[in-house]
Amino acid sequence: MSSAAANPQHQVSAAREALLELRGVAKRFGAREVLKNISLNIASGEFLTLLGESGSGKTTVLRLVAGFEQPSAGEIWMRGQRLDTLPAYKRRVNTVFQHYALFPHLSVRENVAYGLRVQKTSATEIGGRVDESLRMVKMQEFAASRPSKLSGGQQQRVALSRAIVNRPLLLLLDEPLSALDANLRKQMQSELKALQRELGITFLFVTHDQEEAMALSDRIALLRNGALEQVASPREIYAHPATAYTAQFIGQTNLLRGEILDGRAKCGALQWPTDGPSGAAIFSLRPEAIRLASDAVAPPGTARFRAALQQQFFSGASELLEVDCGGGQLLRVRIPARGPLSGEHEFVFSAAEAIRVQE
Amino acid sequence: MYSRAYKTLVSLPPLLWVGLFLLLPYALMFAHSFWAVHEGVLVHQWNLHNYVTLFSKPVYLGVLLRTMRIAASVTLCSLLLGYPLAYYLSFHARARKELLYQLVIVPLWVSYLVRGYAWKTILGSEGVLNGFMQYLHFTHAPVAFLLYSPFAVVLMLTHIYTPFVFLPIYAALEHIPRPLVEASHDLGAGSVQTFLRVILPLSIPGLLAGATFAFVLSLGDFLAPLLVGGASGTMIANVVQSLFGAAYDLPLGAAISVCILIITISLLFLSERLEKRWSFK
Amino acid sequence: MSGHTPTRRAPLLTIYSVLVFIFIYLPVAVLMLYSFNRDGVGGFPPRHLTLEWYRLLFADAPIWDAVGNSLIVAAGSVALSLTLGLLAALALDRATFPGKALFRRLVLLPLILPGIITGLSLLMFAVFAGAQLSLLTVFLGHGTALISVATTELFAGLQKMDHAQEEASLDLGATPWQTFWRVTLPNLKLSLIAAGLLIFTLSMDEIAVSFFLIGRDNTLPLEIWGRLRRGITPEINAVSTLIFAVSVALIVIWYRVRTRGLGSDAQELLERLQQDA
Numbered sequence: 019m020s021s022a023a024a025n026p027q028h029q030v031s032a033a034r035e036a037l038l039e040l041r042g043v044a045k046r047f048g049a050r051e052v053l054k055n056i057s058l059n060i061a062s063g064e065f066l067t068l069l070g071e072s073g074s075g076k077t078t079v080l081r082l083v084a085g086f087e088q089p090s091a092g093e094i095w096m097r098g099q100r101l102d103t104l105p106a107y108k109r110r111v112n113t114v115f116q117h118y119a120l121f122p123h124l125s126v127r128e129n130v131a132y133g134l135r136v137q138k139t140s141a142t143e144i145g146g147r148v149d150e151s152l153r154m155v156k157m158q159e160f161a162a163s164r165p166s167k168l169s170g171g172q173q174q175r176v177a178l179s180r181a182i183v184n185r186p187l188l189l190l191l192d193e194p195l196s197a198l199d200a201n202l203r204k205q206m207q208s209e210l211k212a213l214q215r216e217l218g219i220t221f222l223f224v225t226h227d228q229e230e231a232m233a234l235s236d237r238i239a240l241l242r243n244g245a246l247e248q249v250a251s252p253r254e255i256y257a258h259p260a261t262a263y264t265a266q267f268i269g270q271t272n273l274l275r276g277e278i279l280d281g282r283a284k285c286g287a288l289q290w291p292t293d294g295p296s297g298a299a300i301f302s303l304r305p306e307a308i309r310l311a312s313d314a315v316a317p318p319g320t321a322r323f324r325a326a327l328q329q330q331f332f333s334g335a336s337e338l339l340e341v342d343c344g345g346g347q348l349l350r351v352r353i354p355a356r357g358p359l360s361g362e363h364e365f366v367f368s369a370a371e372a373i374r375v376q377e
Numbered sequence: 378m379y380s381r382a383y384k385t386l387v388s389l390p391p392l393l394w395v396g397l398f399l400l401l402p403y404a405l406m407f408a409h410s411f412w413a414v415h416e417g418v419l420v421h422q423w424n425l426h427n428y429v430t431l432f433s434k435p436v437y438l439g440v441l442l443r444t445m446r447i448a449a450s451v452t453l454c455s456l457l458l459g460y461p462l463a464y465y466l467s468f469h470a471r472a473r474k475e476l477l478y479q480l481v482i483v484p485l486w487v488s489y490l491v492r493g494y495a496w497k498t499i500l501g502s503e504g505v506l507n508g509f510m511q512y513l514h515f516t517h518a519p520v521a522f523l524l525y526s527p528f529a530v531v532l533m534l535t536h537i538y539t540p541f542v543f544l545p546i547y548a549a550l551e552h553i554p555r556p557l558v559e560a561s562h563d564l565g566a567g568s569v570q571t572f573l574r575v576i577l578p579l580s581i582p583g584l585l586a587g588a589t590f591a592f593v594l595s596l597g598d599f600l601a602p603l604l605v606g607g608a609s610g611t612m613i614a615n616v617v618q619s620l621f622g623a624a625y626d627l628p629l630g631a632a633i634s635v636c637i638l639i640i641t642i643s644l645l646f647l648s649e650r651l652e653k654r655w656s657f658k
Numbered sequence: 659m660s661g662h663t664p665t666r667r668a669p670l671l672t673i674y675s676v677l678v679f680i681f682i683y684l685p686v687a688v689l690m691l692y693s694f695n696r697d698g699v700g701g702f703p704p705r706h707l708t709l710e711w712y713r714l715l716f717a718d719a720p721i722w723d724a725v726g727n728s729l730i731v732a733a734g735s736v737a738l739s740l741t742l743g744l745l746a747a748l749a750l751d752r753a754t755f756p757g758k759a760l761f762r763r764l765v766l767l768p769l770i771l772p773g774i775i776t777g778l779s780l781l782m783f784a785v786f787a788g789a790q791l792s793l794l795t796v797f798l799g800h801g802t803a804l805i806s807v808a809t810t811e812l813f814a815g816l817q818k819m820d821h822a823q824e825e826a827s828l829d830l831g832a833t834p835w836q837t838f839w840r841v842t843l844p845n846l847k848l849s850l851i852a853a854g855l856l857i858f859t860l861s862m863d864e865i866a867v868s869f870f871l872i873g874r875d876n877t878l879p880l881e882i883w884g885r886l887r888r889g890i891t892p893e894i895n896a897v898s899t900l901i902f903a904v905s906v907a908l909i910v911i912w913y914r915v916r917t918r919g920l921g922s923d924a925q926e927l928l929e930r931l932q933q934d935a
Contacts, residue, residue, distance in 0.1 A: 086559050106562035113563045119556035122657030123578045133564035136574070166657060184564060383834055384753035391746035391805070392755070395765055398802040402779035403767070405786055458678045465675040469668055477679075479913065484682055486856075486912075487905045488863040490879050491898040494886065495685035498692060498699040498895070505688055508702030539682060597772020600865060604886065614774045621778060621870075631782075634775050641771060 037062040037220050038083065038101075038188055043092035045078050045244075052078050053244045055092070060188070065214055065221045067231040069267075070241035076224045079241070080190050083222065084113050096187065107136075112181035113190040117197060118173045120165035126152070126176050127161040133184040151183035154213065171202045178210075182217060191223045195230065207233055228268050232256065240264055261376045265302035272308075272349050274301040274372065283372065286347040290321035290369040300375050305338060305352035307371035311364035322366045325349065327359050341365065409631035419627065427632035437616065437633070444613040447530055448595035452542075454535040455591045459542035460584065464576075467550035468558075478547070485540045493604045496533045500524040500605065525607025533605050534595050541594070542587035549583025550576070582652040589648040593641050613637065686902060693895035711896040721897060724881035731797045731877055732861040736854050738801030743808020743853065744846075750809070751816040766810070768803035773866020776803055781870040792873035799871045800861045807860065808853045815849030855912045859905060 038060040045053040053075045060066050068076040081087045085106030094102040120129050134144045152158045155175035195203045214221050225231055231238050232252040240247040248260045259265035276285025278299050283292040316322035325341035339351040411423045431437050470477050499505045502519040510516045561571040599614035620630030692699050696706035768776045780799045827837040865879040872880055
């Protein structure tokens with residue numbers, strides 16, 4: 019489903035000055051439809067993440083905006099000007115490539131200067147801007163090195179520096195952190211975010227890593243099979259996933275398939291009050307929404323159930339439980355770490371936490 | 378994991394064979410170049426006489442220089458034909474790429490003699506080209522200078538070595554990661570700038586390899602001059618061949634061969650060095 | 659994602675490339691066309707198409723003797739250079755011995771050096787050894803020079819092979835000898851076929867080395883060479899056309915073997931030669 023209209027957050031952002039507009043963009047490679055009718059606005063100064071599995075079309079969106087591919091249908095506009103008819107080298111858009119794509123025959127400094135040189139910028143200006151750009155990514159001391167002599171993280175910084183030195187209106191980042199190890203990745207995430215604030219450049223970021231998307235973005239556009247599934251801020255998309263797919267893709271969840279009858283939702287052994295219309299329904303219930311019951315009686319508006327512990331996974335501050343609420347209905351429960359458990363326990367969750375989602 | 382016996386068993390036969398049938402013959406050639414012939418008899422007397430003759434008689438140096446000139450022309454022409462073709466295939470041929478690639482490769486395995494002979498039938502004064510020109514009334518009498526000239530040698534060798542030159546250049550172009558080309562466009566460079574600043578520098582190892590092939594292979598060729606070169610198209614290997622035949626001076630021929638060998642190996646060595654310098658893995 | 663940067667049409671480059679293709683193929687096409695021309699190898703346009711030259715060719719005993727000689731030499735060279743090339747490739751892959759680097763370069767020299775140098779060196783060796791020049795010397799020359807091709811191909815095949823397979827075989831109780839026949843050799847099958855075809859083609863066409871080692875019996879290229887000196891007739895066009903057709907047929911087979919997945923490409927072969935040089 020296209021939830022752009024159904025999403026209040028999206029309209030708020032779009033009300034700001036739209037830097038980039040995708041209007042009904044579609045892309046086919048031969049008979050394969052990679053993108054279907056994508057409409058999306060990106061506000062000036064925004065950090066928007068295209069999130070999706072591999073093959074969802076997220077990279078294609080990026081390549082269309084960069085000018086490496088032509089849309090099969092639809093238009094792309096930037097600041098009131100048609101963008102998709104311009105060749106890549108005339109767009110004020112720069113890209114940080116997935117594997118950096120640094121020119122191996124040029125030094126770090128020459129790599130960064132490349133864009134300015136080909137645009138016939140004066141030598142003195144090139145010198146100043148290159149230094150400034152290298153300083154921003156803390157790579158001044160490597161200016162004379164060849165890219166092959168640098169570590170992955172350092173190459174990443176050079177790629178970033180090479181893109182921002184051209185002062186693009188929009189910076190495209192194609193899974194830029196995917197090749198880095200976990201620690202470096204966290205560090206680069208924080209530096210990226212700081213850099214974006216400092217520069218005020220709009221970022222269009224592509225990743226398949228939902229945690230990264232949540233940590234960095236102002237808004238997330240979730241793509242599924244070439245269509246937009248949901249566009250919303252990280253908090254909104256986590257708290258109110260529109261579809262079962264979104265709920266499962268963003269964070270962990272329990273998908274409960276059941277039915278609503280006379281103001282009560284029923285799903286296997288679980289029951290709770292709800293105000294939705296009667297009929298079949300799917301709910302998303304986050305593991306951390308379920309607690310071990312402390313009181314003897316369930317307060318109104320909550321659901322209480324008894325379940326047997328199957329597995330317990332310790333993960334530091336919290337632990338994940340897999341419990342059987344009867345008849346093989348398994349639920350995942352995340353609770354603060356509290357030591358080994360066994361046997362049957364009482365659990366409780368607030369009815370408001372069971373979010374009704376579309377298929 | 379492999380036993381000493383296994384290693385000996387696989388190493389010894391090729392080592393002995395190559396030692397006997399390759400190393401020894403090459404060494405023999407080297408030795409001959411320091412011997413001499415007196416009244417038709419080989420004398421095993423070590424001296425540098427042959428090399429002195431070679432570098433003091435203008436006739437040998439002249440032929441050597443002409444050979445170099447011809448080889449250089451062949452190299453240049455093959456590059457001028459092979460590079461754009463490789464560039465076209467790598468960057469513009471899209472779906473037809475695979476088929477076209479095979480089409481360039483096929484002539485590589487087709488008889489040298491057949492291809493050389495084809496030129497002879499085309500360029501001769503009774504040949505196809507002259508017939509064609511007279512048919513169109515461009516000329517009335519046959520043009521004789523086409524065949525039996527250095528031009529014909531260059532043409533024939535260029536024809537033979539263009540696919541050779543194409544191969545490593547195409548391989549080098551194919552190895553250029555396409556994101557680099559996209560990055561260049563992304564940073565504001567058009568097609569020409571991208572070619573000059575990214576594609577050309579990154580294809581230099583292939584270009585050097587191709588050029589070296591064409592030059593070295595042309596340098597030692599003696600069949601093309603015999604086939605289409607005539608007297609004015611004689612090359613250094615023809616001199617060697619005649620010294621081994623009619624003129625019977627094995628030692629001098631061997632000395633010239635050693636020179637060709639030294640030039641060849643130095644060029645290969647130099648080209649390898651330069652290629653390393655221009656590869657950025 | 660599959661796409662490349664959208665490249666603009668390059669009409670000039672396309673036209674130029676078509677011209678290069680014409681340059682590469684026109685001579686052979688002309689040669690083939692004139693093999694059907696009654697009035698000889700030149701002139702324009704070709705008139706009176708005929709199969710007369712092919713009839714003459716098929717009745718030409720010396721040509722067919724030469725074809726027989728070439729086939730014998732080529733088959734022998736395949737056997738000789740594959741055997742020695744296989745051992746050499748195994749040695750380079752698995753053994754260490756003094757002068758290994760030198761050996762690797764030496765084996766490849768005949769491919770890199772002009773044919774005249776290898777040919778003359780072998781001739782001197784034959785004279786030195788007091789050997790009579792004959793088809794045998796040509797066969798020894800080809801077989802030795804083409805070890806380079808076999809070694810390159812088979813070494814590449816060995817490098818691509820998973821050595822754990824051989825370890826598994828030994829682990830399961832097979833002797834090294836059994837492992838060689840049951841694991842190593844089957845793994846190299848495609849490389850062996852590809853190398854064999856290549857060596858066969860190269861030997862059938864070889865002229866520079868044969869030129870110096872030939873005795874009284876000619877190989878096919880040398881028989882043609884001899885006739886070229888005496889003046890040319892469309893019969894030579896006819897035999898060239900047939901050689902071309904057979905070469906192309908062999909290439910097609912060769913590619914079939916190649917594209918089934920194993921072995922290397924012609925371009926890789928050249929690259930490796932370059933690296934080893």
